[in-house]
Amino acid sequence: MKRLRFTGFFCWFFIPMLCIMFFCSSGICAPQEIEEIEELAPGRKMARQATKRRQLWITSDHSKHAILEQEFASGPEVTKACLDCHTEAAMQFHKTIHWTWLDPNAPEGAGIGKGGHSMNNFCININSNEPRCTSCHAGYGWKDNTFDFTDQSKVDCLVCHEQTGTYKKFPAGAGNPVSESKVFKGNGKTYDPPDWNAVAQSVARPTRRNCGTCHFFGGGGDGVKHGDMDSSLMKPNKSLDVHMGMDGQNFDCVRCHSTKLHNISGRIYSTPAVPHRKSLIEDDLIPKIMCESCHSATPHKAGEKPNDHTDKVACQSCHIPHFARVNPTKMWWDWSKAGKKKNGKPYMEKGPSGKPVYHTKKGEFRWAKFVVPEYQWFNGSIHTLTARDMIDPGKIVKVSWPVGDRTDENSRIFPFKVHRGKQPYDKVNKTLLIPHLFGKKGSGAYWGDYDWKKALAGGMKAARLPFSGEYDFVETSYVFPTTHMVARRDDSVKCQECHTRNGRLADLTGFYMPGRDHSELIDTAGWLLVLGSLAGVLIHGFGRAFFASRRKEKNNDNK
């Protein structure tokens, strides 16, 4: 009787419970139910709440200001009009990296920043090349190293604030728009002088287009530098970027890059965007620059495994499966191939993507679309070489690299675009070299005279750095954190893309990861044991069958 009760309990209670647990855990429920449950992912809910009722109000209509109706002949004249009311704006702006192009947190004179001696493996450095590079400077007239960084009227308010979309700085005009129509030979486009009154009266908070004018075209073209930022983000849809998608939240850049006194939040060279990852619930005055700001550190449903990953894996690693998902991005730039001419003339050759693969001025390029990022430990800080740092030309030189390691609690596994290429270095001084690229024939500039020695001497002289005269080319790499182009939830990286033998994280060593790591010895021994058992029982079984049939024959014979 007792036994029967115990068994009965099992049959009627344990089995159905097991079944219910199985079906619930394996998600074989009605699809509608799943949808409802997944809506409740707390990180999503929180972020939605935080952004739901956004109301911006403005108490000034700039088209009604008399000061903006006067006749303007140049940018600085407009700036003076702006400063008439916004008295502190230029002084605030003067302290930011958008003006100095130097890391404000680096020690005085360290020259960290593109306005100093920091290098990259695109056009390398701005020294001696200012008029071309500073077409992306939010200022007017930075044409060489005599530019006056204290002149308030040289701040370009319009490039960030005008909303007509007609304001264009001339690509080689040191940040100035043209005063009369002019064709830029580099792209064949005609640049017209701006309608100063219209652009000045249109000002508002910066939109995606204002920021994108420079940041989508860094390196001199669409998608050249960043893999996760290009012109496709001007009017993105949700599947390209869940935050900026015009069919969704339609965020502007400054929605996350929240700004204080013209300081736009974000990483600046080795200074992380924020010292600590916090949510707005922990501190409502933090910039909204981190995913955690709005989504918290455990945004997934309670008990879901991804929540266990957020201490070591950045949100971006799973939620940005590929970068350059619409337009190709440059992955390789070999300066050593520059200088080849056709019929004595410089030429350009386009590849299958419609992007240049060779340019006499610049060398060889490679482009890629839909790129799987490379993953590295990252605590928010990137170290960048300057033209003064010693390098080892025997190896691939890292011009910049993410700082961080597994033991650092601020570090996460983070996705990067790694741009590789070859660039000149000094064989005697063992430093990277700054070439004088932009200039007319006879100026010593590479793009005028195609003479590396002269170009490198000119660039290093302008940067006030030594050059031995001996140069060669070295392979280098440069990193960009991938943080935009956040994909829709369903498109995020699947577990098995990393938890597999040769997956996305195959190169990250120093820790055990299920599915990726295994000991050849244990596996071999284990399978030998299993196969041995199988062989053993098979032999035993055949032996039994064999002897049984022999006995049968014997019995038959005896009969």
Next chain:
Amino acid sequence: MTTNNMVKVYLYTRFERFWHWVQAVLIIMLLLTGLEIHGTYALFGFERAVELHNFFGLSWLTLFVFIVFWLFTTGEWKQYIPTTKKLFDVIHYYCIDIFKGKPHPIRKNPDAKHNPLQRMTYLGLAAALLPTQMIAGLLYYTYNSWSVWRISTYLNLETLATVHLVIAFLLLSFLIIHVYMTTTGHTITAHVAAMWSGWEEIEEGAEIEDWEKARVRS
């Protein structure tokens, strides 16, 4: 050659059969999902494999608690008391006599279900291998709480995973041999049928010696 009459005895109670077969399914599913998590092949997809593995693992743990409870309350644990008596006879039987068609040196009986070799094997499984595997699995499952529980300095995921894997290989090897051994009854399917119905056919008049008995009847 003499043929003894076969009689049917009720050897395996309902709960015993229930846990045996559920455990069998759980072990097979755990091996299947576990080896996928190890990276040996792709079947369910890593995420689903982990979910299933956790589910089956926790189910087994729950079932195991009931099994142990049952073993102790019914006194059936005595079936697992190890002995070396006739152990070598059994080994000799499986190595040599079985090919000659000789009878098994130990007869099954409700009071002595297991031969000495089975006792050793099952005791080793139930008392050592399975609990170790379950503890290792539980620790693996709770990896993210290690630092909160202040045990992360004493544990290493790689070592733990290796222990879990080695036992998994041992269990897979056991499974193969165990399944094969079911074919060594008087017919190929006799033992499996007995584990399904509870009734095992044994030769009439088999003597059970006192030392074999699990239950001492009053």
